[in-house]
Amino acid sequence: MKSLLDRDRACLWHPYTQALTATAPLPVARAQGVYLYTEDGRRILDGISSWWVNVHGHSHPKLNEALAAQARELEHVVFAGCTHRPAVELAERLLALLPRGLTRIFYSDNGSTAVEVALKLACQYWQNRGQPNRRTFLTLH
Structure with missing residues (x-):
């Protein structure tokens, strides 16, 4: 039986990671509060809140119940x-x-969609104002 990390390497791409030289990813089994727990039982502080997504910590009981209650009605x-x-x-x-x-x-659930919709809203605004040709956007690098 292949290990989880071998299976990972065979089928997943990890963003912001140099695939050729990267160290093995951390095999996380669960999370609670501010900690991640690995498959081998290590407890590791999640100092970046899993890319700033879990600002209230992992597996917060009140949030979990609110999510479950909403999912039972309409997910x-x-x-x-x-x-x-x-x-x-x-x-x-x-x-x-x-x-x-x-x-x-x-x-929105992500920045890309938020930007895309903002651009489309701007186009819709000018369309509704009778100026459909105002569709040029300026970007800065």
Whole structure:
């Protein structure tokens, strides 16, 4: 039987990793709070919150229960042409915290989608204002 790391090397690409010279990835079995636990039982501080995603720690009981409760009702629905009560309620709560003039919320799960949608919203804005040819964007490197 091949080891987990051998199987990993055979089928996965790890982003931001030089595949030819990289050390073996850390075989994480579980996580709790600010710690990762490896397959061999080591406890390691997750100092970057797994790429800044788990800012509240891993496996937080209140968050886990809230996620499970929502998943039992509705885990996901496409937002193009659909809506749901939790999305509206959260948007209303967020808008109450924001400065005047900010009137809409867009939910995104990653930066690439957020930028893509922002560009499309800008195009839609000019289309709706009767200026459909305003579609040029400037980027800085």
